Amino acid sequence: xxAIFEKYSLKKxxxxxxxxxxxxxxxxxxxxxxxxxxxxxxxxxxxxxxGVATFxxxxxxxxxxxxxxxxxxxxxxxxxxxxxxxxEIEKLLKVQDGSVSRDKKFSLETVNxxxxxxxxxxxxxxxxxxxxxxVSDMGEIIxxxxxxxx
Amino acid sequence: xxxQDISDNKAFLTEKVIxxxxxxxxxxxxxxxxxxxxxxxxxxxxxxxxGTCGIISGAKATLEKVRKFIAxxxxxxxxxxxGCNGFCSAEPLLDIQLPGKTRLSFHNVTExxxxxxxxxxxxxxxxxxxxxxxxRQAGLEEWPNVGxxxxxxxxxxxxxxxxxxxxxxxxxxxxxxIVRGGYKSLYxxxxxxxxxxxxxxxxxxxxxxxxxxxxLTGRKWKIALDTAGDQKYMICNADESDPGAFxxxxxxxxxxxxxxxxxAIASYxxxxxxxxxxxxxDYENPLKVLEYAIKQAREYGLLGEDIFGxxxxxxxxxRRGAGAFVCGEETALITSLEGxxxxxxxxxxxxxxxxxxxxxxxxxxxETLANIPGxxxxxxxxxxxxxxxxxxxxxxxxxxxxxxxxxxxxxxMGISFxxxxxxxxxxxxxxxxxxxxxxxxxxxxxxxxxxxxxxxDFEALSAIGAxxxxxxxxxxxxxxxxxxxxxxxxxxxxxxxxxxCIPCREGTRKMLDILNGITKRPKEESAHETLERFxxxxxxxxxxxxISDTSLxxxxxxxxxxxxxxxxxxxxxFEEHIFDRRCRxxxxxxxxxxxxxxxxxxxxxxxxxxxxxxxxxxxxxxxxFIIESKCTGCGIxxxxxxxxxxxxx
Numbered sequence: 001x002x003a004i005f006e007k008y009s010l011k012k013x014x015x016x017x018x019x020x021x022x023x024x025x026x027x028x029x030x031x032x033x034x035x036x037x038x039x040x041x042x043x044x045x046x047x048x049x050x051g052v053a054t055f056x057x058x059x060x061x062x063x064x065x066x067x068x069x070x071x072x073x074x075x076x077x078x079x080x081x082x083x084x085x086x087x088e089i090e091k092l093l094k095v096q097d098g099s100v101s102r103d104k105k106f107s108l109e110t111v112n113x114x115x116x117x118x119x120x121x122x123x124x125x126x127x128x129x130x131x132x133x134x135v136s137d138m139g140e141i142i143x144x145x146x147x148x149x150x
Numbered sequence: 151x152x153x154q155d156i157s158d159n160k161a162f163l164t165e166k167v168i169x170x171x172x173x174x175x176x177x178x179x180x181x182x183x184x185x186x187x188x189x190x191x192x193x194x195x196x197x198x199x200x201g202t203c204g205i206i207s208g209a210k211a212t213l214e215k216v217r218k219f220i221a222x223x224x225x226x227x228x229x230x231x232x233g234c235n236g237f238c239s240a241e242p243l244l245d246i247q248l249p250g251k252t253r254l255s256f257h258n259v260t261e262x263x264x265x266x267x268x269x270x271x272x273x274x275x276x277x278x279x280x281x282x283x284x285x286r287q288a289g290l291e292e293w294p295n296v297g298x299x300x301x302x303x304x305x306x307x308x309x310x311x312x313x314x315x316x317x318x319x320x321x322x323x324x325x326x327x328i329v330r331g332g333y334k335s336l337y338x339x340x341x342x343x344x345x346x347x348x349x350x351x352x353x354x355x356x357x358x359x360x361x362x363x364x365x366l367t368g369r370k371w372k373i374a375l376d377t378a379g380d381q382k383y384m385i386c387n388a389d390e391s392d393p394g395a396f397x398x399x400x401x402x403x404x405x406x407x408x409x410x411x412x413x414a415i416a417s418y419x420x421x422x423x424x425x426x427x428x429x430x431x432d433y434e435n436p437l438k439v440l441e442y443a444i445k446q447a448r449e450y451g452l453l454g455e456d457i458f459g460x461x462x463x464x465x466x467x468x469r470r471g472a473g474a475f476v477c478g479e480e481t482a483l484i485t486s487l488e489g490x491x492x493x494x495x496x497x498x499x500x501x502x503x504x505x506x507x508x509x510x511x512x513x514x515x516x517e518t519l520a521n522i523p524g525x526x527x528x529x530x531x532x533x534x535x536x537x538x539x540x541x542x543x544x545x546x547x548x549x550x551x552x553x554x555x556x557x558x559x560x561x562x563m564g565i566s567f568x569x570x571x572x573x574x575x576x577x578x579x580x581x582x583x584x585x586x587x588x589x590x591x592x593x594x595x596x597x598x599x600x601x602x603x604x605x606x607d608f609e610a611l612s613a614i615g616a617x618x619x620x621x622x623x624x625x626x627x628x629x630x631x632x633x634x635x636x637x638x639x640x641x642x643x644x645x646x647x648x649x650x651c652i653p654c655r656e657g658t659r660k661m662l663d664i665l666n667g668i669t670k671r672p673k674e675e676s677a678h679e680t681l682e683r684f685x686x687x688x689x690x691x692x693x694x695x696x697i698s699d700t701s702l703x704x705x706x707x708x709x710x711x712x713x714x715x716x717x718x719x720x721x722x723x724f725e726e727h728i729f730d731r732r733c734r735x736x737x738x739x740x741x742x743x744x745x746x747x748x749x750x751x752x753x754x755x756x757x758x759x760x761x762x763x764x765x766x767x768x769x770x771x772x773x774x775f776i777i778e779s780k781c782t783g784c785g786i787x788x789x790x791x792x793x794x795x796x797x798x799x
Contacts, residue, residue, distance in 0.1 A: 113393035119238065
């Protein structure tokens with residue numbers, strides 16, 4: 001984190017978002033301590049940092065699972081019934097949109113658009129994309145991932 | 151291109167190609183250009199489309215497979231990663247160019263098919279079921295019995311100016327962009343024209359902002375140029391926040407230097423020495439492509455200090471948007487860049503007068519900027535020769551949803567919806583009937599089939615109460631429920647409302663409540679709730695007008711559009727939901743009641759076992775029956791029935 005602070009050494013308010021983005025990338029998520037450190041570093045009150053971090057979808061204060069599942073909820077994916085995939089995943093993993101499964105292996109998130117509207121519905125797990133699946137394929141995919149993690 | 155050639159190419163391209171006005175070259179230069187352009191190749195070249203759409207379809211796996219195949223069989227061939235040519239439903243695309251032959255394109259080459267395709271093509275035979283077509287290349291031997299790619303339905307009606315290089319050149323190669331006429335316009339601009347002349351040329355071309363506002367780009371530049379400021383800023387908006395639109399992403403991935411050149415010219419025209427590209431953080435691949443392209447342009451001296459010795463300096467920074475729909479709005483984007491929550495500001499003052507840090511700032515989107523090099527290369531008259539009276543030039547559209555073919559296209563302004571849907575995209579998938587076309591993102595409108603002959607230009611669309619927006623077309627088929635879709639959009643906008651204006655923040659929430667009431671199951675509610683729902687429905691239209699009249703920014707002003715347009719054109723569906731408590735598309739789960747058809751029902755008992763409400767009765771091997779008052783319309787029985795005996799009304 002020190003290296004990132006060094007990169008944004010100037011106490012400029014516009015550095016706040018890039019700084020948080022890079023810290024989140026390195027750490028996986030933001031914590032209270034991080035917000036406090038950023039506050040000291042940039043000389044911005046913590047309440048403003050919380051204001052910014054909770055305003056944007058990108059920032060999160062929760063750890064992600066080993067497999068982070070992103071279901072697209074863009075117009076095109078929604079029409080191609082992405083919500084039934086979402087329901088199936090929620091049922092299979094017993095997680096809710098935006099939360100992590102109890103075994104900390106899976107986390108689920110809906111995103112506004114991944115820019116792959118032509119291949120909808122699109123689901124992304126870590127760096128792998130899945131498209132044109134049938135809802136029943138989800139069980140098999142999750143089983144494979146779970147086996148992989150063990 | 152072998153590695154040691156790169157430094158030589160740099161001098162050749164910057165000194166001889168970019169600075170050559172006449173277009174006349176000596177023989178040695180011509181052959182060198184031809185080899186960079188790959189008009190002639192001395193060994194097989196394999197092109198794989200690795201844009202985001204390609205990656206989603208599995209292009210990276212295909213790429214690995216091709217690499218392995220070449221290594222194993224010791225074939226001397228180069229592999230080039232290209233962007234996307236727009237025909238995304240045909241991804242992963244794989245092209246092969248053999249020495250002396252035209253470039254041949256294959257569609258849907260997934261990992262398992264790659265080997266067969268390569269095997270046959272390298273042996274000069276064609277695997278016909280996967281062939282897309284061959285490129286039009288004069289002087290090269292054509293593949294027999296293979297059609298030309300530009301005669302395909304998807305491409306034949308397009309006019310490709312911005313997408314000229316898309317899917318053809320490697321986005322990681324500045325050389326390929328330069329030999330195709332790239333950066334010549336920038337050279338011409340910074341050396342020959344004063345800034346106000348550039349503004350004038352762009353204004354003459356009547357180029358209007360492609361982000362939906364439709365303001366003359368040249369005039370916007372002129373305002374920023376004429377406003378005094380210590381440090382002006384040029385911003386390229388690549389946030390593309392509309393779900394359902396992906397052209398900007400595709401342009402960046404396929405031809406990034408066109409955008410950078412446009413941005414550099416725009417910066418010169420407004421007198422800015424700092425430019426920012428604001429990219430959505432979800433766009434990982436475009437981000438990588440852009441970063442690399444900027445680095446290359448800097449190495450070539452096309453960005454940085456004192457470009458071409460003209461005294462004009464420019465640095466381009468990339469800023470990642472942190473994911474907020476409202477940041478597509480100019481002033482919200484600026485506040486976001488200043489490190490705050492992305493709340494819009496009142497206009498005027500417009501950003502061109504008082505923008506980022508209070509300085510004159512121009513924001514153009516990717517497509518607008520990608521138009522600029524072409525206009526300066528060919529003149530404003532050339533640009534004006536395509537399009538309609540009110541809207542000149544070409545426009546990018548993305549086609550997604552339930553279309554038979556999906557992807558992105560470039561067509562002259564003024565083309566009709568029906569031409570795009572039927573003549574280019576091949577109609578609706580699976581032979582279903584078309585219900586509507588959704589245009590302009592979540593705050594856009596749904597156009598009914600009766601209005602499909604409307605030309606797509608700024609004037610004709612505003613006449614029917616629609617807006618061009620970014621140009622994302624989503625095709626809806628008969629299985630779409632318009633009320634449910636309106637609910638989806640309002641839900642989206644409600645979540646994305648920044649909360650600054652109460653009409654938008656609370657109004658959209660109230661609208662969502664009303665729409666939820668319409669689509670809720672009637673059995674569960676008291677008489678009071680029914681009354682409230684009816685009152686709400688009566689108020690829906692009024693509420694919509696209040697929100698659009700009293701909100702500050704575009705998001706709020708346009709937020710009620712999906713409801714208003716659906717009410718205008720699909721009123722009967724709303725009435726059906728409210729009065730008959732029926733959803734004709736069967737999408738609103740709560741309004742469905744299931745019935746069992748006695749003839750196909752074999753009495754297998756599975757539906758009875760699965761029903762969570764115990765609403766199904768019947769004995770084994772005899773037709774079953776659903777008790778209507780107990781059924782909640784969850785649809786589990788419908789899904790489990792193997793004999794299609796269950797239907798809903």
